[in-house]
Structures are given as structure tokens and as C-alpha cells.
Amino acid sequence: MSRVIVPALTLAAALSIGLIAVAAAHPQAEALPRARLGDLMTNLIQPRHTKLGLGGQAHNWQYAAYEWSELNAAFKTVETRVPRYHDVAMTDWLQMVRPPMEELAAAIKAKDAAQFDAAYSHLTDGCNACHQSTDHAVIVIQSPSAAMFPDQNFAPRTQ
Ligand code: HEC
Numbered sequence: 001m002s003r004v005i006v007p008a009l010t011l012a013a014a015l016s017i018g019l020i021a022v023a024a025a026h027p028q029a030e031a032l033p034r035a036r037l038g039d040l041m042t043n044l045i046q047p048r049h050t051k052l053g054l055g056g057q058a059h060n061w062q063y064a065a066y067e068w069s070e071l072n073a074a075f076k077t078v079e080t081r082v083p084r085y086h087d088v089a090m091t092d093w094l095q096m097v098r099p100p101m102e103e104l105a106a107a108i109k110a111k112d113a114a115q116f117d118a119a120y121s122h123l124t125d126g127c128n129a130c131h132q133s134t135d136h137a138v139i140v141i142q143s144p145s146a147a148m149f150p151d152q153n154f155a156p157r158t159q
Pocket of ligand 1: 036037038039041042045046049085093094096097123124126127128130131134136139141
């Protein structure tokens with residue numbers, strides 16, 4: 001081999017070992033690139049907030065419990081994919097929705113419609129409080145007033 005090719009191959013090998021080492025050290029970062037918060041809100045948080053509200057309105061507690069854990073997991077995804085926003089840790093921003101999420105969990109467990117309605121409205125207030133604190137007061141969330149998922153039946157199963 002020529003004197004030029006050998007160092008070039010050595011360099012290429014060293015680089016690829018380096019890249020493999022970097023990928024192995026950050027497997028999660030590789031699998032989950034950072035995401036845009038607006039996309040996560042629209043695709044994960046908003047539909048789950050809507051469906052949780054519709055399930056509660058239908059007094060479908062089994063479904064509400066399911067959708068509550070989906071929304072809870074969606075908040076965790078937001079925290080992982082967007083760890084900081086406006087120089088504040090996402091986990092700190094999300095304190096605005098944690099107490100109402102706990103309130104909702106208790107209401108669902110107790111199958112208490114009035115408690116659910118109050119907790120759901122506190123959650124919605126939490127969404128809006130964060131939008132206001134992050135200079136997005138233009139985004140106003142409310143309780144769903146009509147079924148926005150016409151292909152899904154939110155009524156409890158009878159059997
Ligand atoms: C971190 C605090 C925070 C919390 C808590 C929060 N949001 Fe957001 N949300 C934002 C920010 C910031 C944006 C704008 C992101 C961007 O576009 O960069 C946003 C955007 C949105 C959007 C996109 C608006 C549009 O029309 O495209 C929706 C919908 C939304 N949020 C719904 C909700 C709902 C529903 C909740 C509560 C269940 C909630 N958000 C809780 C911070 C928050």
C-alpha cells in the first residue's frame with residue numbers, strides 16, 4: 001500500500017470507531033431527536049386532553065383512567081423530547097399541570113363526575129397558565145363542547 005493510503009485508512013477506521021462509541025454512549029439521544037414543542041402539543045397533548053374530557057363527560061371511568069395515563073405519558077414524552085424551554089427545565093414548567101393531574105386521577109378512581117369536572121377545569125387552567133407564561137397567551141384551551149372524534153364512541157360499555 002502506498003504511504004498516503006495507509007494513514008488515510010487508519011484515519012477512517014479511527015473515525016468510525018469514534019462514531020460507534022458516540023452512538024453507543026447516547027442510544028436514547030440517537031433514537032429520540034429533539035422535537036418541536038408545538039408539534040408535540042398538537043399531536044400528543046391536545047387530542048389526549050380532548051378525549052379525557054369526552055370520556056369524563058360520558059362518565060366512562062374505565063376509559064378516562066386509560067386516557068389519563070396516556071396524557072400522563074405524553075407529558076413525560078414532552079419532558080424527554082424538549083428538556084428545556086425558554087431557559088427553564090420542562091419538568092419545572094410542567095408543575096403547572098401536576099396538581100390537577102393528581103386531582104383528576106383521584107376523581108376518576110372515585111368515579112365522581114362533579115370532582116372530575118372541577119379537576120378537568122383546573123387542568124385546562126394549567127394548560128393556559130403555561131401558555132400565558134411562555135408568551136403564547138394566544139393559545140386558549142377549553143373543555144371540549146362537542147365530540148371532535150366522530151368515529152369513536154366514548155360511552156361506557158354496558159356489559
Ligand atoms: C410548558 C408549559 C405548557 C403546558 C403545561 C402546556 N402547554 Fe401547550 N404549548 C406550550 C407552548 C410553549 C406552546 C407553543 C410551542 C411552539 O409552537 O413553539 C404550546 C402549544 C400548544 C398547542 C398548539 C396550538 C396550535 O394551535 O397550533 C396546543 C394545541 C396546546 N399547546 C395544547 C395544550 C394543552 C391541551 C395543554 C394541557 C393539557 C397544554 N398545551 C399544556 C406550553 C405548554
